[in-house]
Amino acid sequence: MTRMPARKFLSALLLLLTLCVLLASGANAVQPDEVLPDPALEARARAISEGLRCLVCQNQSIDESNADLAHDLRLIVRERLTAGDSDDQVRAFLVARYGDFVLLDPPFKAKTLLLWCGPAVLLLIGAGGIYALLRRRPTGATEPLSDAERSRLAELMVENAEAPLGGREPGQG
Numbered sequence: 001m002t003r004m005p006a007r008k009f010l011s012a013l014l015l016l017l018t019l020c021v022l023l024a025s026g027a028n029a030v031q032p033d034e035v036l037p038d039p040a041l042e043a044r045a046r047a048i049s050e051g052l053r054c055l056v057c058q059n060q061s062i063d064e065s066n067a068d069l070a071h072d073l074r075l076i077v078r079e080r081l082t083a084g085d086s087d088d089q090v091r092a093f094l095v096a097r098y099g100d101f102v103l104l105d106p107p108f109k110a111k112t113l114l115l116w117c118g119p120a121v122l123l124l125i126g127a128g129g130i131y132a133l134l135r136r137r138p139t140g141a142t143e144p145l146s147d148a149e150r151s152r153l154a155e156l157m158v159e160n161a162e163a164p165l166g167g168r169e170p171g172q173g
Helices: 006-025 040-052 068-082 089-097 110-136 149-160
Strands: none
Touching: 040 068, 040 089, 068 089
């Protein structure tokens, strides 16, 4: 069995990784029957769909999601565009129906304050909890042993050194 030279192996690996990235980045869930005949309207529909969150998947746009709800939302976007709505009107229609959460980049306002500030607040609470835990821990300064404690420790060490298997008889658990 012959070995592949390292340089050839790395080149093949790089080519494979590049293909994987290219194939993954172009992954769209838009079905052929959803595509609008007008390329300009289709481009607008794609641009809008990329900014709308799939309410089932939550971390994907409706353009990337295969969920039934994402399919329905893509059809609604295309219907509204075909009816003559502007991009902003389509977004406003979906926000009125599903709330600001349908937007992948929701606006900063009182209703979305938790979406924007929630992670930072949780991080601060966690850091405060860790800080409080560390402050309560003993600092490591301990009192020296008394003479009685020293003599008892010495006795225990002698007993432990003399006992087989760390102070246990064989067969004891």
